Amino acid sequence: MPLMPDHPLASSAPDPRRLLASLPDPFFTLDDQWRFTFINAQAEAFVGRNASELLHVSFWTAFPATLGTKFELETRRALTEQRLTEYEEYYPPLQRWVEVRVFPDGVGVGVLYRDITRRKQEEAQATLLARHASDLISVHLPDAGLTYRSLSPSVETVLGYRAEELIGRSAHELIHPDDLGTVPEGVPHQAGARRHTYRIRRRDGTYIWLETTSNELRNADGEVGEILAISRDVSARRQADDLRLQNEELQAETDALAAFALFTRQVGNQSDLTSLAQQAVETLAQTYSDGSAVYYDREGDLWRAAAWAGDITPETVALARAGFEVQALTPQLGETGEGDTQAAQFVDGWAQAGGVVGEQTADYGAAALYPVRRGGEAVGLLTAGLKTAQQWSLRNRAVFLAVGNGLTLAEERARLTRQLLTQRSELQARKDALEGFAELARDLAFETDVVALVRRAQDIVLSMLPSGVAFYYEPDGDVWRVRAQTGSVQSEALQNAIDAGLPFEATGNLIQPWRTGEPYFQDAYAPDTDRLADRVGHIGSTATLPIVVNGRPRGVLAVALFGSRQWSDTDRIVLGTAAQHLTLALERAQVAGALQEQRQQLEAANEGLESFSYSVSHDLRAPVRHIQGFLGIVRRALASGDSVKLASALDVIDQASGRMNLLIDQLLKFAQVSRHDLARQEVDLTALVREVRLEVMAGREDGAVTWLVGPLPVVMGDPTLLRQVLTNLLQNAVKYSGTRDRPEIRVQAHTTPQAHVIVVADNGVGYDPQYQDRLFGVFQRLHSEREFEGTGIGLGTVRRIIQRHGGEVWASTVQDQGATFSFSLPRS
Incomplete structure (x- = not known):
């Protein structure tokens, strides 16, 4: 590695660069401007950088993480005081302990590093052993099963094993199967100590709770070579925690039962859901001193507040009454839910986790939502909010669930009460209708006006139904004609269409029962059923029943209601009874018509007999008289030999006999008309x-x-x-x-x-x-x-x-x- 020409070492001993380069530890020199002037190979390897990258570069620029650390303080002190400084420090970027010596030389400093990580780890182990003599200290290989490599003597006290019995075995063999997920496998994914609690099997087969703190031990190359674990038996503490939790659960259950009892007393025999909801929110408000409760009704895509109580600001009340979007307030609630945990939702940290609604009501720390269902559909939403607490305690959860369950039960009881009252009303209506039909049946023997009978049947049907109108239709060529109508259709345009005749094939409500012979009920009337969509917007439900006379369809009885209705079994029975009585009336009218026709035929026959008697006594006798008279002329003509008179008389006789034959033929034809089927x-x-x-x-x-x-x-x-x-x-x-x-x-x-x-x-x-x-x-x-x-x-x-x-x-x-x-x- 090169030295700067002006560096003192460059002109000293024979070849100082070879001497410095051969040092076994990292070494580098800095000038008075903190720039690198020399770096040996060991230093390059230690910092992971090449000399060509660092020479003439400021140390603080190359390694800014050292600014403000002990390294900067001691290096500057060595240069300022011109004396040797020594210290030990942990360097986080390299995750190593180093021993540092700084040598001032008048124009800069030389820095010598030594890696003391292994020594520090051994010292830490010794310190831990001394500090935790009663704890179980174990060293593991960093494999998947955390194989034991060494154990402290306390293993016999903690687990009942001798150390040699466990060395070489996987720690996972002893950990309870349900707790394996809480214990890491192999090398941790994050640096530093980790703590976990789990159950482990002792030699006698029993399980104890251990709380373990683990850390990795790295070798000179920075790789994890071992894992050090210090474990303490916390079974007694766990038992105390379990007992405390049981006490909390018992107290929560007690508070929940008290809230449920309070709510039950307050609702009494009320059956209106809004009144029940008001009692529910007041019960919750009494229980939560730092919060409030709101009950919402479902209105299309909105939840609108219907009842509220507790510590709630006017601004929040205004928001709740204006309504929150269903997807904004309850995105986490499905359309169905069975059981408390699925039916209710508890949200901790409401301001952050509550979405748009949480931002609008950020003064609440925690919130809970409980959907009130009817027939599987959420029709209401009970909510509660806590202002001070950011999390739901066991006790507060239990109280909310109890009141929510109580509201659901009370609503179900109220629904059953309403259902029983409705059934009672329907039964009374059915009784009244049957009595009316019984009277109608008696009148069938005397009433001859079929239309009047139809209208009486329609009156009986409409008396047990909400506002509506009844019709009786019969086909007339290619249209349906209304033969009897009771009530108003409340639409001039619709009435005009009915009076003009409805298309035979296109009127689905009439053609379907006519073709199938079965009643056709629509709880929610489809406007396109009869191709009258622009005129029937006020029609809610319809029922049409075929009228079959002597095995052949005769007409259709129709009922239209101005509101939607689920046709009950009682409705269907009463309408079926009306159709049966209408069938009887028409059959009787048909029989009466046949009798009238027979009577007319008899009258015509009697008239024919009278005419026949007259014709026999008068018309048929006239030709006979002619024949008899002219036979005398024939005799006299024969006696006198008057051939002219004879021929004339025979012509008259021939005409008279022909006339009589014609009359007889006409009489036979007339008689055949009466006998002809x-x-x-x-x-x-x-x-x-x-x-x-x-x-x-x-x-x-x-x-x-x-x-x-x-x-x-x-x-x-x-x-x-x-x-x-x-x-x-x-x-x-x-x-x-x-x-x-x-x-x-x-x-x-x-x-x-x-x-x-x-x-x-x-x-x-x-x-x-x-x-x-x-x-x-x-x-x-x-x-x-x-x-x-x-x-x-x-x-x-x-x-x-x-x-x-x-x-x-x-x-x-x-x-x-x-x-x-x-x-x-x-x-x-």
Whole structure:
């Protein structure tokens, strides 16, 4: 290593550099400006720096960590006083003990280091042995199991083993399995002493508690060669600590029970959650002298204060009443939690750990939160805050949990009470409804107005439900028509849509029960169910039930409520009962209709019998009289040989017999109308009129009659019988307008809510209105046979067929200006 040319050693002994370089310990020299002038190889290795980096550099610049240390003080003193100084010091950057000698030479100093770390460690061990003669002192290898290398004689007193029995064994073999996690494995990850407490097995198999302080011992290369441990038996202290903890737990339990008892006395029989919460926060405030308690209600995404008590500032009350965001106040609470430890959250150091809310309420040192759940959902939050304490003691935790549990139990009891009251109310409503239905069932035998019965059933249903409206719908072609409504829908737009008819396929609330045959309940009505989203915002819940008559769907009973409701079993039973009674009413009405139809058929049959008797006594007798009269003429003509009279008389007899055959045929057809079973099906009247018109006009010139045929509906009826109706009406129209220069026949239709009405009008001769009542009688003719041929039975047949279809037939006229014949057919 080079010396500066002006250094005194450069001109002294033959080769001082070789002498200094050969020193076994680190050595370097500094000038009066503290700059390096020489560094030997041992010094380079000791400080870990090359001479080329340090020469001419200030020592304090190269090693600033030495400023203010004993090294700086002694070095400066040696240079100032120009005398040798010696001292020992621990150098943290290198984690070594060094013995330092500083030699002043007039122009600077020389510094000699010696590593005395090993000696210091041995001295420390000796000191420790002397200080802790009763403690167990052990040296371990720095391996994973901390193998014993040596032990003090006190091992026999502490563990019951002789030292030679443990040397070479792993310390982990004796440590309790549950405590292995508290004892380090191998070389510590951090420098300096460490302390840990654990259980270790004695030779007799029992366990004692040891408190061990360990430190690493490093060799000359700075590597950890051994671990020194000093262990003390602290079993007695642990037992005392356990006893103290048990006493604290017992006291906490006592205080918690006292708080629970106080809360229970205060709540009494209250069932309102807010009142219960007020008692809970007052109980906590009485228990925590340096804090307060607040109860929050859940309102959407906010917790809003509903009750508070204790030492709480107006500013905090204002914040709590304005509300804290759920995620800000309770991010650590899940949606579910069972048991005290999962249901409650204790936060130490609230100002720092409480997030945004902690910053806003930084005057609290510790806080606790307890969610009050209903059906698994957090509906409330009980909180408490301590201002002085930064941590929750066992006693304060126990009190908070007790009051929180008490509030939860009280709310559950209140919920059950409310549930029982609701059930009692529902049972009474069900009883009242069943009594109403029983009365309705009795009236079924006397009431013939089906709509009135439906409305009574709707009244009974609505009497046991919150505000709402009830409907009874039946399909009418491609729409739903409301046949009975009780209550107002509270929306003019919605009522207009209902009155106009709801689309058959698109109205989900009606088509689903119609198709499935099962009731359809919506606790929360989906606005798009019926494609009426812009008009049903006030509808909360709906129920729709199919009405099945004689095995076929007839209509749908619907109930809409203006608030949400979970349809209970009682609700479903009452609505089902209403549907059953409505079914019975409709079935009875159907039976009554069938009886009415049979009565009408009997009346028609009796009328037919009377007409038949009249025809037998009058109309059929006339041809017979003609035959009898002209048979006498035939005899006289034969006797006289008058062939001309004979031929004329035989012609009259032939006409009379033909007339009688025609009358008999018409009577048979009329009788068949009454006996013919109706085969109802869809009949397209437009097509049927077209076919009948061609038959009626057969043999006549095209254009002889002007036909004005409008749109005609598709109806339900017997196609054979309806053909007879149209044939008779169109034949009459053609016949009685045949005397006009320009015969004109109109066939039109219009529809009412109950029926399709078909009109056949002509511009013919009409009839005398004074004989209106004879128009549809059998063999009733209002024109002579010389004027218009016919039997007078056609309109009677028309009347009989339309009556069998449940419709009506009527006529009007202006004599010599034409006649109009109309008939109706029910729409369903």
